Amino acid sequence: MKLKGWSALASVLLLTTVMSACGSSNDDNGGANDAAANGNAGAANNGGAASNGGTTNEAATNGAAANDGAANAPADGGAKNDKEFTIRVGAWFLDERPYMVQFKKSVEEAYAKLYPKAKIQWDVVLGATYFDKLRAQFASxxxxxxxFYQNVDFATAGNLADLSAEPWVARLNDGGQKDFxxxxxxxxxxxxxxxxxxGGVWYNKKMFADLGITAPKTTQELFDAAEKVKASGKTPITVGxxxxxxxxxxxxxxLNSYELGDTTLNRQIYDGKVKLNESPVIQKVYQNFELLKxxxxxxxxAISIDWPQSGQMFASGDAAMIVQGPWMPGANADNIAKGGFDKFDIGFFPLPNDExxxxxxxxxxxxxxxxAKTALMQESKDLVNLITSPExxxxxxxxxxxxxxxTDVTVKYDDPAMxxxxxxxxxxxxMATTLPNYLPQSAxxxxxxxxxxxxxxxxFNADDLKAAQSSFDKDKGTVTAPAE
Structure with a gap:
């Protein structure tokens, strides 16, 4: 994974903008899998996690962090083990799904080894109400x-403690280190x-194989693949x-891929050096859509059906490709089962640029x-440290x-698409940031x-983007650009 140091990762990058587009419901994440399969796009995007139809996992166990050894021990060598206290953990998604129940049980059992007299109180408020309550609690x-939280604003507002010196930080992989x-x-x-x-392109592997198509690696190859699918009588790409x-x-x-040719574009737009209606990069992507149409x-x-209907079209075998998020494997399997369609394997490829x-x-x-203001600072850090253990x-x-x-945690999926x-x-x-992180929602x-x-x-006419530029100029004050 090649990381571009353009800025901090943009709050799940496109995922955050999708959450915004769907109303930022901040629903419980596990619901993302079921929600995506059932057509609740807002919950699916808010969850952001891939629905993979029943995964299994293998955790790497090398290194002290994987065990209950020094990496997970209280900083004072255990002097606090006799302390009796209740530590509160806030969350919006910890419900009664089996893996959530097991997660809480595992955390409680591991923490009891460090603090036998401690009690963990799970303060769970499902859904968006949690975040409103959490802000009020921080204020009071x-x-x-x-x-558990979403949005870096909790950190920049001074609500969260600096954990930079904690042992698990060194174990973060590239994506983890740059997470916004x-x-x-x-x-x-x-x-x-x-x-x-x-997100990216999910495709019907059987259809591709039957037509002699391999996963496209350039924009032109995507167009070529679409032409072969069209000639077969099927819809190349279904959208809702x-x-x-x-x-x-x-x-x-x-757009992310095309911005690799101009990695400063988003900042230039925010700084007023480039207008939305004048950027060749932005125009190029619109031109690609025009060609597809x-x-x-x-x-x-395409513009009259919604996401669930496009998902059904893909599952039925009427369309070869669909552009969706990582919940697609599970959603597609569910759609096939419910629709009685013939099963097929799906593959994945990201959207490339011309090169x-x-x-x-x-x-x-x-x-x-x-x-940041907890009276149980070390005890809280110890709890977080335990949660990061691979097991x-x-x-x-x-x-x-x-x-x-x-780096030392491996997730093995049953569905090879993942x-x-x-x-x-x-x-x-x-990418470190995406364009919507620099724009007001109106634009x-x-x-x-x-x-x-x-x-x-x-x-497509570039002048059509003047409205977006006008909205940007009017509402720019509502946006704080990601830190460089």
């Missing part, structure tokens, strides 16, 4: 000692509890742009931090369908309105 000084939610100002404020991708977040996911993922590579009802370069965004969904966090990542954020996702991330440049909406027009058959 009553927040839990250890908190858990890092700010050169410091580490939280544990990325697994990584997720912004009635759900605008799917349009954003598609466009921004493709004029060539007949999209389903004819075959690929940029992918990865970031955490759940982050785990420590209340505890790896099953959690498996249940979440997440990619690993640690291995292709991991390989794609390893071979890609991980993003204007850009997506233009995209919808293009996919409906209206010829």
């Amino acid at each position: 000084g009553s927040a839990p000692d250890v908190v 939610q858990t890092h700010a100002g050169g410091k580490t404020y939280g544990v990325p509890m697994g990584l997720s991708i912004g 742009f009635k759900d605008q977040w799917t349009a954003q996911l598609f466009y921004m993922n493709w 004029t060539k007949g590579y999209f389903n004819k009802n 075959g370069q690929v940029a992918m965004g990865t970031g955490s969904n759940e982050a785990l931090g420590v209340n 505890i966090i790896s099953p959690f990542m498996t249940g979440d369908g997440a990619l690993t954020s640690f 291995d292709e996702v991991q390989a794609a991330v390893n071979d890609s440049t991980v 993003v909406t204007n850009m997506l309105d233009t995209l919808t027009k293009v996919v409906s058959g209206i010829k």
